[in-house]
Amino acid sequence: MFENKDSSHTSIENLGEFGLIDHLTKNFKIKQKSTVKGIGDDAAVIACDPKEELVITTDLLVEGVHFDLSYVPLKHLGYKAVIVNLSDVYAMNAEPTQITVSVAVSNRFPVEALEELYAGIQAAAQLYNVDVVGGDTTSSTTGLLISITALGTVKKGAAVYRSGAKENDLLVVTGDLGAAYMGLQVLEREKEVFKVNPNSQPDLEPYSYLVERQLKPEARKDITNLLKELEVRPTAMIDISDGLSSEIIHICKNSEVGCNLYEDKIPLDPQVIATCEEFNLDSTTIALSGGEDYELLFTISTEDFPKIKGNPHLTVIGHITDEKEGVHLISRAGTKIPLIARGWNALKNEE
Numbered sequence: 001m002f003e004n005k006d007s008s009h010t011s012i013e014n015l016g017e018f019g020l021i022d023h024l025t026k027n028f029k030i031k032q033k034s035t036v037k038g039i040g041d042d043a044a045v046i047a048c049d050p051k052e053e054l055v056i057t058t059d060l061l062v063e064g065v066h067f068d069l070s071y072v073p074l075k076h077l078g079y080k081a082v083i084v085n086l087s088d089v090y091a092m093n094a095e096p097t098q099i100t101v102s103v104a105v106s107n108r109f110p111v112e113a114l115e116e117l118y119a120g121i122q123a124a125a126q127l128y129n130v131d132v133v134g135g136d137t138t139s140s141t142t143g144l145l146i147s148i149t150a151l152g153t154v155k156k157g158a159a160v161y162r163s164g165a166k167e168n169d170l171l172v173v174t175g176d177l178g179a180a181y182m183g184l185q186v187l188e189r190e191k192e193v194f195k196v197n198p199n200s201q202p203d204l205e206p207y208s209y210l211v212e213r214q215l216k217p218e219a220r221k222d223i224t225n226l227l228k229e230l231e232v233r234p235t236a237m238i239d240i241s242d243g244l245s246s247e248i249i250h251i252c253k254n255s256e257v258g259c260n261l262y263e264d265k266i267p268l269d270p271q272v273i274a275t276c277e278e279f280n281l282d283s284t285t286i287a288l289s290g291g292e293d294y295e296l297l298f299t300i301s302t303e304d305f306p307k308i309k310g311n312p313h314l315t316v317i318g319h320i321t322d323e324k325e326g327v328h329l330i331s332r333a334g335t336k337i338p339l340i341a342r343g344w345n346a347l348k349n350e351e
C-alpha cells in the first residue's frame with residue numbers, strides 16, 4: 001500500500017536521516033513541563049529532581065546497514081552499541097547512569113552468539129559505570145537489530161545543547177579524527193582478500209589504532225570532568241558520530257551562526273595520514289565525512305581559551321562567525337570552501 005513506486009509517495013532517500021526525523025516529528029508538541037529539551041539534540045532532557053535533570057537518548061543498529069558481522073565480532077558490536085549511546089549522553093555534558101537493551105534476532109543466531117553480544121554490552125556497562133536496567137528480546141525474520149536507550153543525569157541548567165554557540169566562540173574538538181573510517185576501509189579490504197584466499201592471514205599491525213577505533217571505540221567520559229576542572233563551560237556541544245562536517249553544520253544550524261574551520265588545524269593520527277596515502281584518499285575529506293569517531297565537538301567563549309591552551313586532549317580548529325558568513329573550510333592554501341553535510345548517512349544515496 002505504501003510502496004515507493006507510487007508517484008504520490010516520497011522516497012525516504014529524498015529526506016535523508018535527519019530530514020526524516022524532522023519530517024516525522026514536526027507536529028509533535030511538548031506538553032509536559034518536565035520536558036526541558038525534546039527531539040533535536042544528542043539527547044532529551046527531563047526535569048526529575050529540584051537539582052538535577054535527566055538525559056535520555058536512544059540508538060538503533062541494524063545488521064547490513066550499521067554493521068557487517070563478517071568482520072565485526074559480536075562482543076565488539078555489543079560494546080560499540082553501548083558506547084554510541086553513552087557518547088550522546090556525554091555530549092549533553094551529562095553522566096550516564098542506566099541503559100536498556102532491546103534486541104531482535106533471527107534464528108540463525110544461537111544462544112552462544114547472543115551471549116557474546118551481551119558480554120560486550122556488560123563490559124562497556126562495567127567500564128562506564130552504568131546499570132543495565134531493562135530491555136526486550138524478540139525474533140526478526142532477517143538479521144540482527146539492537147536498540148539501546150541510555151539515561152544520564154546533569155546538574156539543573158548545566159546541560160549543553162547544540163544551540164548555544166555565539167559569534168567569535170572558538171570551535172574545539174577532542175582527540176583525533178578519521179581513524180574509525182580508515183579502520184573500516186582496512187577491514188573491508190581484508191574481507192575482499194579473504195574471499196579470494198580464505199587462508200590469508202591479515203597483518204593488521206600497521207593499522208592497529210585504526211582497527212581499534214572502528215571495532216572498539218570509546219566515549220569521551222573524561223572530557224566532562226576535564227572541562228569542570230578547567231572551569232570551562234562549553235557554549236554548545238555535540239558528539240562526532242557522522243563526521244566533523246555534519247556535526248559543525250548541526251551546531252551552526254541550531255545556533256544560527258556561521259563558522260570557519262581551518263584545514264591545517266584538524267587533528268589527525270599519523271596512522272590516518274599514512275593509510276589515507278596508501279588508499280589514495282584525502283585525509284581532510286575523511287576527517288570531515290568519515291564519522292564514528294565518537295569524539296566531542298564544542299564551542300567555548302574566547303575568554304576561556306587560556307584555560308584550554310596546550311591541553312593535549314583539545315584542539316582549536318576554527319571559530320564561529322555571523323550566520324550570514326556561512327559555514328566554510330579554510331584550506332591549507334587559504335581557499336574558502338563551503339562545508340556540506342556529507343557525513344555518513346545510512347538513508348541517503350550518495351554519489
Ligand SMILES: [Mg+2]
Pocket residue numbers: 041042087088091238239240241
Ligand atoms: Mg550525537
